[in-house]
Amino acid sequence: MSRSPVFLARASYRQRRLRDAIRALPVLGGVLCLIPLLWPHAGAEAQRTSSAIIYLFVVWTLLIVLAAVLSRLVRPDPAPDATEDA
Amino acid sequence: MLTFNLLVVISLAYVAFLFTIAFAAERRAARGQDAWLRSPLIYTLSLSIYCTAWTFYGAVGYAARSGLEYLTIYLGPTIVVIGWWWVVRKLVRIGRAQRITSVADLISSRFGKSTALGVLVTLIAVVAATPYIALQLQSVTLSFAVFADGTGTSWGEGELNAAALAVAAGLVLFTILFGTRNLDANERHHGVVMAIAAEAVIKLCALVTVGIFVVWGIAGGPAQTLALIDASPISAWTQSGSRWVGLTFVSGAAFLCLPRMFQVLVVENSDERHLATASWAFPLYLMVMSLFVVPIAVVGLNLMPAGSNPDLFVLTVPLSQGHEGLAVFSFLGGFSSATSMVIVATIALSTMVSNHIVVPLWLSSQRQGAMMSGDVRAVVLLSRRLSIAGVLGLGYVYYRLSGGGTALAAIGLISFTGAVQILPAMLGGLFWRGATRWGAAAGLTLGFAVWAWSLFLPSFGAGAVIPADVLAHGPWGIGWLRPQAMFGIVGMDPVVHAVFWSMLVNAGAFFVGSVLTFPTPMERLQGAQFVNVFEHSTGTRAWAQSAAEAEDLLIMSQRILGPSEAQAIFQREAARQGKVGYLPDVTPGFVDLLERELAGSVGAATAHAMIGQLIEGASVSVEDLIRVADEAAQILEYSNRLEAKSAEQDRTARALRDANEKLTALSIQKDAFLSQISHELRTPMTSIRSFSEILRDGGMEAVDQEKYAGIIHAEALRLTRLLDDLLDLSVLENGQVTLNVETGSLRDLIDRAVSAAGLRADGIRIARRKSDEAVPLTTDLDRLTQVFINLIANAQKYCTAAQPELRIVVQRSAGGTTVDFIDNGAGIEARSQQVIFEKFSRLADHGKAGGAGLGLAICREIMARLGGTIAYLPGQGGAAFRVTLPKAEALAAE
Numbered sequence: 001m002s003r004s005p006v007f008l009a010r011a012s013y014r015q016r017r018l019r020d021a022i023r024a025l026p027v028l029g030g031v032l033c034l035i036p037l038l039w040p041h042a043g044a045e046a047q048r049t050s051s052a053i054i055y056l057f058v059v060w061t062l063l064i065v066l067a068a069v070l071s072r073l074v075r076p077d078p079a080p081d082a083t084e085d086a
Numbered sequence: 087m088l089t090f091n092l093l094v095v096i097s098l099a100y101v102a103f104l105f106t107i108a109f110a111a112e113r114r115a116a117r118g119q120d121a122w123l124r125s126p127l128i129y130t131l132s133l134s135i136y137c138t139a140w141t142f143y144g145a146v147g148y149a150a151r152s153g154l155e156y157l158t159i160y161l162g163p164t165i166v167v168i169g170w171w172w173v174v175r176k177l178v179r180i181g182r183a184q185r186i187t188s189v190a191d192l193i194s195s196r197f198g199k200s201t202a203l204g205v206l207v208t209l210i211a212v213v214a215a216t217p218y219i220a221l222q223l224q225s226v227t228l229s230f231a232v233f234a235d236g237t238g239t240s241w242g243e244g245e246l247n248a249a250a251l252a253v254a255a256g257l258v259l260f261t262i263l264f265g266t267r268n269l270d271a272n273e274r275h276h277g278v279v280m281a282i283a284a285e286a287v288i289k290l291c292a293l294v295t296v297g298i299f300v301v302w303g304i305a306g307g308p309a310q311t312l313a314l315i316d317a318s319p320i321s322a323w324t325q326s327g328s329r330w331v332g333l334t335f336v337s338g339a340a341f342l343c344l345p346r347m348f349q350v351l352v353v354e355n356s357d358e359r360h361l362a363t364a365s366w367a368f369p370l371y372l373m374v375m376s377l378f379v380v381p382i383a384v385v386g387l388n389l390m391p392a393g394s395n396p397d398l399f400v401l402t403v404p405l406s407q408g409h410e411g412l413a414v415f416s417f418l419g420g421f422s423s424a425t426s427m428v429i430v431a432t433i434a435l436s437t438m439v440s441n442h443i444v445v446p447l448w449l450s451s452q453r454q455g456a457m458m459s460g461d462v463r464a465v466v467l468l469s470r471r472l473s474i475a476g477v478l479g480l481g482y483v484y485y486r487l488s489g490g491g492t493a494l495a496a497i498g499l500i501s502f503t504g505a506v507q508i509l510p511a512m513l514g515g516l517f518w519r520g521a522t523r524w525g526a527a528a529g530l531t532l533g534f535a536v537w538a539w540s541l542f543l544p545s546f547g548a549g550a551v552i553p554a555d556v557l558a559h560g561p562w563g564i565g566w567l568r569p570q571a572m573f574g575i576v577g578m579d580p581v582v583h584a585v586f587w588s589m590l591v592n593a594g595a596f597f598v599g600s601v602l603t604f605p606t607p608m609e610r611l612q613g614a615q616f617v618n619v620f621e622h623s624t625g626t627r628a629w630a631q632s633a634a635e636a637e638d639l640l641i642m643s644q645r646i647l648g649p650s651e652a653q654a655i656f657q658r659e660a661a662r663q664g665k666v667g668y669l670p671d672v673t674p675g676f677v678d679l680l681e682r683e684l685a686g687s688v689g690a691a692t693a694h695a696m697i698g699q700l701i702e703g704a705s706v707s708v709e710d711l712i713r714v715a716d717e718a719a720q721i722l723e724y725s726n727r728l729e730a731k732s733a734e735q736d737r738t739a740r741a742l743r744d745a746n747e748k749l750t751a752l753s754i755q756k757d758a759f760l761s762q763i764s765h766e767l768r769t770p771m772t773s774i775r776s777f778s779e780i781l782r783d784g785g786m787e788a789v790d791q792e793k794y795a796g797i798i799h800a801e802a803l804r805l806t807r808l809l810d811d812l813l814d815l816s817v818l819e820n821g822q823v824t825l826n827v828e829t830g831s832l833r834d835l836i837d838r839a840v841s842a843a844g845l846r847a848d849g850i851r852i853a854r855r856k857s858d859e860a861v862p863l864t865t866d867l868d869r870l871t872q873v874f875i876n877l878i879a880n881a882q883k884y885c886t887a888a889q890p891e892l893r894i895v896v897q898r899s900a901g902g903t904t905v906d907f908i909d910n911g912a913g914i915e916a917r918s919q920q921v922i923f924e925k926f927s928r929l930a931d932h933g934k935a936g937g938a939g940l941g942l943a944i945c946r947e948i949m950a951r952l953g954g955t956i957a958y959l960p961g962q963g964g965a966a967f968r969v970t971l972p973k974a975e976a977l978a979a980e
Contacts, residue, residue, distance in 0.1 A: 019171060022169075022170075022171040023169070023171050023172060025168050025169060026165045026166070026168055026169030026172070027169075029161075029164065029165045029168060029169075030165055030334075033161050033165070033334065034330070034331070036154075036325070037325065037327045037330055048316045048321070049153065049154065049315055049316060049320060049321040049323075050312040050313075050315050050316050052154055053154065053312075053315065053380060054312075056154070056157060056161075057373065057377065060161075060164065060369070060373045061373070063164065063168055063369065064168075064366050064369050064370050064373065065366075066168075067167075067168040067365050067366035067369065068365075068366035071362040071363070071365045071366060072362075074171075074362070
């Protein structure tokens, strides 16, 4: 109780961070999609094509789930036609 | 074995099914039941036109040839869509705020509504789309050929070309039927969107069904499939890093720049919130589409004889296993992918061609300028239809020239790289206020030139367009201009080479050009509105003052938007200003709004030029420039708030001013009327008195007696009529009237009114279209007839034309039925239009009319009692009155 946070507008602060998370998502997606390029192609350590397929589709699913969760939580700005009613 | 003719019948039945869906959607939208047409689901499905025949057939071929590289084409858009907060959201907001009609309109609008940039982007888009449309024609043709092979008739070049031509012609027909019904691109093509959403479901189901059949039916389960993949030649493929990065970039950028994607993403978007759903649902769609590609490719490579075309495995694998039903379903999926892409792409391109090339040319060829005669809509529609045929024609020509034998994916990449040349100007315009039109033009031109030289022209084959020795040694032996090894760097992959150099040159020229040149005021204004679209909730005015009359603007708008649409806009604005009728004050805000509405039909540059011809005012004021230059946005916002407050006061003041003007005019008229009515009452009274005195004194012949009594009777009748009118009006005004509601037909009503108005044979000619008048009515028919009689009699009395004519036009719309009475006389000047419905108001030339000026006042009261309206309709080239029949009655009668 004594260490209660000093934030007054917690909700809007959370919203702004959610938007940051949405902005960061494509960066994360881009990096994850490039990782298979770093894998060794030949020799004993070489990764099999099937593992690359599984990896890429798992990353894809992860991005979709994250995008779905974030888009549910974030409140978009009111559209210009909506502000007139307000 | 399935006969080839049966397949043609199935395709035709499928097209008929699409027609039905599109038609039903249009019907529902017309009736206002379009809530579910505008759902996030339909929006997401319509985005799936990204997956064309390239995906459906080409992805498997791509995987068979180059392993996992096909995934880049779907990972790129996935990254762009899940990052919707960065670019897509801004694009959609700007598209709605500025009523953008196409990607060319976006660039033209951002850089000062420049016509030249619109032309440039249109040309790039058309050239870049040509290979892609050829790809769709090629894939559909090849899939037909597979079935023809199955029936034992192997197709030669002649049959293939004939089939491609037939497919192209069919697509032209479908697109024209459903893509050019509405002129306003922002009105959205409900039918088309619904049809492509249905096609999206079919192509997804078809590909997944084939995938499931391959994995569980042939390979024997997921584990065995993975083992097959590791054992197949696909596994031996080593991925080039530059291609992986380059193609992901190109596909992500193409998702934003392709005209057809821009059409569904921005233009057809009805609600910004749909983006939130699409941000995860569209990547999901892409993922499911890509899931079974490698298994199908691997199984195809194992099953099919060496040398068979891997682009067609989706069809040939089920056929080789004897599953004809599955093969037909798969064929329909491929057919869907190709047709939906071609339909949307040609709609988008034809909008661009007509708005940015044909209409500006046509307008400049007209002497009268913006006040041209004739309906512009007919020209625009015709040019869109011709453009649709033209675009498909170009695709067919490319198909013939390229020989139709190239791998599908290779063709698609050429097209993508061309479309992506728009990216620097688009992103620069969205995020950088310093971008100028010279920079954009330089970047677009050079990037397009590099693309054409290094990728597009070589795609016709060595020696076809570029001679073989130029390809090998450069033009005039200049080595660093070799198409596929520019600046002396040899050994790059041709596609990566083209993407790298064209993007570098394009973005570089865009930046340097923008830094070195100065923007025009219009550009700075638009730049601020685009870059700060989320901060400026209210747009900056582009028009300072205006010399235009509202009526001139209305006449011009009617020719572009159509009469009912234009009248509705003017009426709404007049109501917002607190006025009645169709003519609002020409405020800068209204001119701005009107320009945006027009831009939704003919594009920003044309709309701006047309309004500019009428307004004759400075287009950007000094004050606006200060706003643009002013970086302190708070001051702007504060003044915006003040403006909003004072707007309310403005409205009140305007209403008061109008009321005052009306009262003054009425008071003058009332004085005039009092002397008039005393005169009107006195004249019959005087003759009645004198003739009755003569009769009382007696001593005359019977003939005279009868004559004098007749005069007394006629004068008494005149008095009664006048008093009747006054009484009628007062009863109506006090609401004491009882309505005698009956059911009848509008045609009979007008017939009765025309015969009762007592037209002379040499008098006014009535023009009607009786077929429009078959409207059943349930209302007080006698009272309504009284209104019509009054309007017809007025036209007869006041129409000054040498050969007077009265047109009676009946229109039915969602808002009810309207009956317009339009004569070809001098009309009523704007000053008088405000008072004609008031009591005792009579325009000049009192003696001729012979009435007391109560007729229109009575009409207005009657219509108010019946629940309808009567109003003066300006801008029709004569006096025109619009009677709006009560909606409830009209509907109840249906």
